[in-house]
Amino acid sequence: MLTIGKLGQQAGVKVPTIRYYEQIGLLPEAERSAGNQRLYSRKALERLAFIRHARDLGFTLEAIRDLLSLSDNPDQFCAAADAIARAQLAEVESRLARLMALKAELERMVLQCAGGRIADCRVIEVLGDHSLCATDHSHPEPELSL
Amino acid sequence: MLTIGKLGQQAGVKVPTIRYYEQIGLLPEAERSAGNQRLYSRKALERLAFIRHARDLGFTLEAIRDLLSLSDNPDQFCAAADAIARAQLAEVESRLARLMALKAELERMVLQCAGGRIADCRVIEVLGDHSLCATDHSHPEPELSL
DNA sequence: CCTTGAAGCTATAGTTGCTAGAGACATTAG
DNA sequence: CTAATGTCTCTAGCAACTATAGCTTCAAGG
Numbered sequence A, B: 001m002l003t004i005g006k007l008g009q010q011a012g013v014k015v016p017t018i019r020y021y022e023q024i025g026l027l028p029e030a031e032r033s034a035g036n037q038r039l040y041s042r043k044a045l046e047r048l049a050f051i052r053h054a055r056d057l058g059f060t061l062e063a064i065r066d067l068l069s070l071s072d073n074p075d076q077f078c079a080a081a082d083a084i085a086r087a088q089l090a091e092v093e094s095r096l097a098r099l100m101a102l103k104a105e106l107e108r109m110v111l112q113c114a115g116g117r118i119a120d121c122r123v124i125e126v127l128g129d130h131s132l133c134a135t136d137h138s139h140p141e142p143e144l145s146l
Numbered sequence C: 001c002c003t004t005g006a007a008g009c010t011a012t013a014g015t016t017g018c019t020a021g022a023g024a025c026a027t028t029a030g
Numbered sequence D: 001c002t003a004a005t006g007t008c009t010c011t012a013g014c015a016a017c018t019a020t021a022g023c024t025t026c027a028a029g030g
Helices: A004-011 A015-023 A042-056 A061-072 A078-111 A122-128 B004-011 B015-023 B042-056 B061-072 B078-111 B122-128
Strands: A038-040 B038-040
Touching: A004 A015, A004 A038, A004 A042, A015 A042, A038 A042, A042 A061, A042 B122, A061 A078, A061 B122, A078 B078, A078 B122, A122 B042, B004 B015, B004 B038, B004 B042, B015 B042, B038 B042, B042 B061, B061 B078, B078 B122
Parallel strands: none
Antiparallel strands: none
16 A cells, blocks of 8 residues: 555656545545555556556546546447547647647747847747738637647 | 727737736736726737737747837847747747657557457557556656646 | 617636645654 | 654645626617
């Protein structure tokens, strides 16, 4: 049985984060020692590692909740998990595309900095004017979430 | 003079967001009509478009605050604005690198889905095991922020 | 002129995924 | 046995908005 600190170390998750996951029901309520401290089994460590890994891959806690409930019921079809993973992949691909466009624009901006005074600065100028933009930001557009 | 709704339309920013920007001091307090409604000049529209554009490029509101104060004082040197833009570019490049690694791993995961039951699902399995991971997630590692 | 509906106002609370602090109890090393 | 570390609960805070409630103001139609 592991204390919360050891568990956190082994899973690479901070202690308050573990308590937070318990609070929002992503982890079950932990067993307690005589002195009321949380104790964790190897299974709990696996579950937390799963969460950690999925978070690293950018899955939201909601998506992870779904994946966990699928893995808790092994009779369901893989298709559901696959769909969640595919959605995540699509998300990542779209962020990637946006970031590449942004990188290009930022590079252009930085290259054009003449080293002079702000009055002549391309960085400020480019940011002030959407029409100089490489990417299309025509206005009533869904918000970008980077 | 524009009402807040028109301003929002023209800049591509939602009305509550404009009020929020005013509240946190990113926009100056707007003039008011006789009936206490906010009125905006063309200059305000430009400032808001600047903010919008910088947000699209992933600048934080803090970075934008700095850029705005630079452009409000055009006698300063360009170097400061350039530094902010370069920092932003570095940020974007590092996110890009992480995202590309994630994309690779997600693709591997999704490809291996056999279409069977969860018990056999690679998605779940891969997520449960860091050691199958392409990227290095050795444990006491700074958090990823996608 | 009056009404109606859209748009505006303030203020507060919720969102996501944590992180940080206070103040008290538990456990462990020397 | 004591001191240091770890853990407990609870609350509040972060970014950057978004949503709700309950009100007032404005513009257009009848």
